[in-house]
Amino acid sequence: MSEILHANKLFNPKGDDATEHRTIIKGSTTGLFNLNATKYPWAKSLYQVMIGNFWVPEKVSGLKDDARMFHKDLSPEEQRAYKGILSFLIFLDSIQTVNLPHFSDYVTSPEVNLILSIQAYQEAIHSQSYATILETVVESKERDEIYYFWRSDSILLHRNQYIGQIYQDFIDQPSDKNFFRGIVANFLLESIYFYNGFAFFDTLVYHMKMLATGRMIAYIRRDELTHVTIFANIIRDIKKEFPELYDEPLILGMMDEAVKQEIEWSRHILGTKIPGLNGETTENYTKWLANKRLAMLNIDPLYPNAIDNPYKHLDRLQDVNSDKGNFFETTVVNYTQSTSMNGSWDF
Numbered sequence: 546m547s548e549i550l551h552a553n554k555l556f557n558p559k560g561d562d563a564t565e566h567r568t569i570i571k572g573s574t575t576g577l578f579n580l581n582a583t584k585y586p587w588a589k590s591l592y593q594v595m596i597g598n599f600w601v602p603e604k605v606s607g608l609k610d611d612a613r614m615f616h617k618d619l620s621p622e623e624q625r626a627y628k629g630i631l632s633f634l635i636f637l638d639s640i641q642t643v644n645l646p647h648f649s650d651y652v653t654s655p656e657v658n659l660i661l662s663i664q665a666y667q668e669a670i671h672s673q674s675y676a677t678i679l680e681t682v683v684e685s686k687e688r689d690e691i692y693y694f695w696r697s698d699s700i701l702l703h704r705n706q707y708i709g710q711i712y713q714d715f716i717d718q719p720s721d722k723n724f725f726r727g728i729v730a731n732f733l734l735e736s737i738y739f740y741n742g743f744a745f746f747d748t749l750v751y752h753m754k755m756l757a758t759g760r761m762i763a764y765i766r767r768d769e770l771t772h773v774t775i776f777a778n779i780i781r782d783i784k785k786e787f788p789e790l791y792d793e794p795l796i797l798g799m800m801d802e803a804v805k806q807e808i809e810w811s812r813h814i815l816g817t818k819i820p821g822l823n824g825e826t827t828e829n830y831t832k833w834l835a836n837k838r839l840a841m842l843n844i845d846p847l848y849p850n851a852i853d854n855p856y857k858h859l860d861r862l863q864d865v866n867s868d869k870g871n872f873f874e875t876t877v878v879n880y881t882q883s884t885s886m887n888g889s890w891d892f
């Protein structure tokens with residue numbers, strides 16, 4: 546029988562913040578953010594990286610060039626994919642912004658709550674970056690079509706409803722089983738759902754198209770990679786602290802479903818006429834990525850045949866912190882606000 550969790554009290558004078566008694570969930574926190582006494586070193590490291598990654602979409606220049614290029618140089622298939630992929634990313638960042646506090650309410654480590662708050666802030670910034678892109682690049686009448694594309698696209702509606710329902714189940718019934726499901730859903734959203742969309746924008750940049758959108762996406766991806774790491778660490782610590790809650794078959798089942806949905810949606814929205822992206826590369830990339838993400842949880846590959854990344858040539862666009870030099874070096878790396886902090890996060 547799944548146990549019902551209790552949300553943290555705002556202030557609990559009887560709580561015990563001692564690190565030796567601290568647990569990710571089900572602890573007894575006073576509610577105080579005593580960040581001098583921390584138990585989870587990964588949360589402290591991630592805090593440094595996330596703060597070092599600070600950026601705002603208003604500072605990314607060149608969107609007017611993208612607007613010209615969108616109408617002049619993109620094929621109808623590329624325009625359709627650009628809009629459809631943005632629609633999905635908009636949904637994902639919206640739901641993350643709104644939903645993360647529901648999970649934080651049950652997390653009993655202030656250092657983990659600290660970075661979940663920063664994550665929620667970053668997801669809101671991502672929403673603002675999509676608004677900035679849409680304001681400049683597409684016609685005003687197209688904006689609402691993009692925001693509400695799921696009203697007419699049943700595949701997108703199904704995806705949005707699937708993830709929304711998992712989160713809603715936890716809100717409606719905050720059992721420990723629904724918490725674990727929700728944490729796994731967060732991990733999959735952050736680690737799988739965004740990435741064929743990112744590969745599309747990278748492919749445009751590879752062909753010297755829509756460079757400002759590509760820069761914006763590079764900043765967003767840099768943030769998302771820290772989010773993947775947050776949820777991988779939460780899952781690993783739950784396994785350690787609450788082995789009875791940890792459910793590997795559930796992770797594998799949800800991963801397989803996420804991969805199926807990601808392949809179906811990506812094939813649907815990318816079509817067959819965009820150079821460099823096709824049904825086969827989509828499938829291979831998604832499965833390769835899934836194996837990589839499972840490795841973060843120390844789980845063996847689910848798709849043993851998917852050993853090559855078909856988008857390897859896009860790597861130089863993805864590794865924004867590389868010191869090897871990359872496409873965005875002059876813009877992204879130099880814009881990192883807090884250069885005293887270690888900005889690299891190699892995933």
Ligand SMILES: [Fe+2]
Nearest residue numbers: 638667668671
């Ligand atoms: Fe995001």
Ligand SMILES: [Fe+2]
Nearest residue numbers: 641735769772
């Ligand atoms: Fe995220």
